[in-house]
Amino acid sequence: MTHRAPAGRPACIYAALLALIMLQSAAYPATPLEKRIKALTDKLTPELIDIRRDIHCNPELGLQETRTSGIVAGYFRKLGLEVRTGYAKTGVIGILKGGKPGPVVAMRADMDALPITEESDVPFASKVKAVVDGRETGVMHACGHDIHTTMLLGVASVLSAVKADVPGTVVFIAQPAEECCGGADMMIAEGAFKDVVPAAFFAYHVDDTLKAGRLGYASGFMSANVDGFSLEIRSTGCHGASPWSCVDPIVVGAEIVTALQVMVAREFSVHDNTVITVGSFHGGSAPNVIPPSARLEATVRNYGDGQRRVLKEKITRLVTNICEAAGAEFNLGYEFGTPSVYNDPALTARALATAERVLGSKSALVEQKPEMGGEDFSYFGKIAPAVMFNLGVVPPDREATAVHSPTFMADEAAIPIGVNLMANILLDHQAQASRTSKK
Ligand SMILES: [Zn+2]
Numbered sequence: 001m002t003h004r005a006p007a008g009r010p011a012c013i014y015a016a017l018l019a020l021i022m023l024q025s026a027a028y029p030a031t032p033l034e035k036r037i038k039a040l041t042d043k044l045t046p047e048l049i050d051i052r053r054d055i056h057c058n059p060e061l062g063l064q065e066t067r068t069s070g071i072v073a074g075y076f077r078k079l080g081l082e083v084r085t086g087y088a089k090t091g092v093i094g095i096l097k098g099g100k101p102g103p104v105v106a107m108r109a110d111m112d113a114l115p116i117t118e119e120s121d122v123p124f125a126s127k128v129k130a131v132v133d134g135r136e137t138g139v140m141h142a143c144g145h146d147i148h149t150t151m152l153l154g155v156a157s158v159l160s161a162v163k164a165d166v167p168g169t170v171v172f173i174a175q176p177a178e179e180c181c182g183g184a185d186m187m188i189a190e191g192a193f194k195d196v197v198p199a200a201f202f203a204y205h206v207d208d209t210l211k212a213g214r215l216g217y218a219s220g221f222m223s224a225n226v227d228g229f230s231l232e233i234r235s236t237g238c239h240g241a242s243p244w245s246c247v248d249p250i251v252v253g254a255e256i257v258t259a260l261q262v263m264v265a266r267e268f269s270v271h272d273n274t275v276i277t278v279g280s281f282h283g284g285s286a287p288n289v290i291p292p293s294a295r296l297e298a299t300v301r302n303y304g305d306g307q308r309r310v311l312k313e314k315i316t317r318l319v320t321n322i323c324e325a326a327g328a329e330f331n332l333g334y335e336f337g338t339p340s341v342y343n344d345p346a347l348t349a350r351a352l353a354t355a356e357r358v359l360g361s362k363s364a365l366v367e368q369k370p371e372m373g374g375e376d377f378s379y380f381g382k383i384a385p386a387v388m389f390n391l392g393v394v395p396p397d398r399e400a401t402a403v404h405s406p407t408f409m410a411d412e413a414a415i416p417i418g419v420n421l422m423a424n425i426l427l428d429h430q431a432q433a434s435r436t437s438k439k
C-alpha cells in the first residue's frame with residue numbers, strides 16, 4: 001500500500017518527517033551483526049506466523065501443554081540446542097552454547113491457554129473444548145502465550161544462526177501453567193536451573209493497549225503480589241428473632257469487610273498500592289436463622305516482600321480483634337501466592353537502550369504504571385535480575401481487545417518485531433556482561 005499526502009497539506013511537512021526518519025536511522029547505525037539478525041528474522045517470519053497460527057488453534061490448558069511442548073522441544077532439537085524436558089510436566093529448556101565466552105542468560109515464554117470460548121473471526125480461531133470443574137468450556141490463547149512461545153522459537157532460531165557471535169550461553173525456557181498453577185515456581189523447584197544458572201532473565205508479555213512496534217516498560221515493580229485469605233467465622237447459631245442468643249457471624253463478617261477497607265485507607269500510604277477485595281462472602285440459608293458460620297474469601301494485592309508481611313500481620317490483628325470483641329471463634333487461612341514481578345532497574349535501563357536503537361526511536365518506548373495483576377515470571381527474579389517487557393500487539397486497523405476476553409486477537413506483525421528486538425537485547429546484554437566480568 002502506498003501512502004499519499006492528503007490534498008491541501010503542505011508537502012514540506014512530509015519532507016520534514018522523512019528527514020526526521022533519516023536522521024533517526026543515522027543516529028542508530030546498525031552493526032553488521034544487527035543487520036544479519038534483522039535479515040534472519042525477516043526470512044523466518046512466514047514460518048513463525050504458521051507456527052503461531054498452529055499453536056493458536058490448538059491451545060492447551062496449564063500442565064496439559066503436551067502438544068505445544070512437543071513442538072518447542074522438536075524445534076529446539078532441529079536447531080541443535082541441548083534440550084531438557086519434563087519440568088513441571090510439560091516445561092522445556094533449550095540451551096544454546098555461544099561461540100564466545102560469557103555468562104548465562106535466559107529468555108522465558110509461557111505456553112498455556114485459558115478456559116475461554118474464542119469468539120474472534122480469524123480462520124485459525126480455536127475450536128478446542130475442555131471440561132473444567134465439570135463444565136464444558138472452549139479453550140483459547142486469550143493471553144497471547146501463543147505469541148510468546150512463537151517468539152521464543154524465533155529468537156532461538158536467529159541466535160542459533162549467529163551462534164559463533166553469541167557470547168556465553170542462552171537458555172530458552174518454555175514454561176507451562178502461568179495462568180493456573182505457578183509453572184515457573186514448579187520448574188525451579190524441580191531443579192530446572194540447578195546446573196545452568198542464568199545470571200539474568202528476560203521475557204515479554206503481549207500488551208493489549210499498545211500498537212505493534214511499541215514497547216511498554218516499568219522499571220521496578222511491574223505486577224503485584226497475589227496473596228489472599230479465607231476466613232471462617234463460627235458461632236452456635238440461633239433464631240433470627242432473638243439475635244442476643246448467639247454471636248452473629250454475618251454481622252462480624254460485615255464488620256471485618258468494612259474495617260479492611262478502612263485499614264487500606266487509613267493505615268497505608270496512597271503510594272503503597274494496596275488492594276484488599278473480599279470477593280466471596282457466604283453464610284446462612286434462611287432470613288430468620290442466624291447461621292452457625294460465615295465464610296469470607298479475599299484477594300490481597302501489594303508490592304514487595306516487606307509489604308506483604310506487613311499486610312498479613314495487620315489483617316491477622318484486625319480479624320483477631322474483631323472476632324474476639326464479638327466473642328466469635330474463627331479460622332484464618334492466609335496464603336502468600338505469586339510474588340510481584342520486580343524489573344531490575346539497571347537491567348531494564350540497558351535493555352531499553354537496545355530497544356531504542358533497534359526500534360529506531362525513543363517514542364516507541366512507553367513507560368507504564370505497575371499493575372495490580374499477577375505474573376509468575378517473578379519467580380525467575382528470585383534467582384537473578386529479571387525484566388519483563390510489554391510488547392504492543394494491537395492491530396493497526398482494529399480497536400484494542402482485552403486479553404482474557406473471547407475476542408482478544410494479537411497482531412502477528414509484533415512477532416518479528418519481538419524476535420528481532422529480543423535477539424539484540426540478549427546479545428547486547430551478553431556482550432556487556434562479558435566485558436564487565438573481564439574488568
Ligand atoms: Zn493471562
Ligand SMILES: [Zn+2]
Binds near residue numbers: 143144145178205
Ligand atoms: Zn499471560
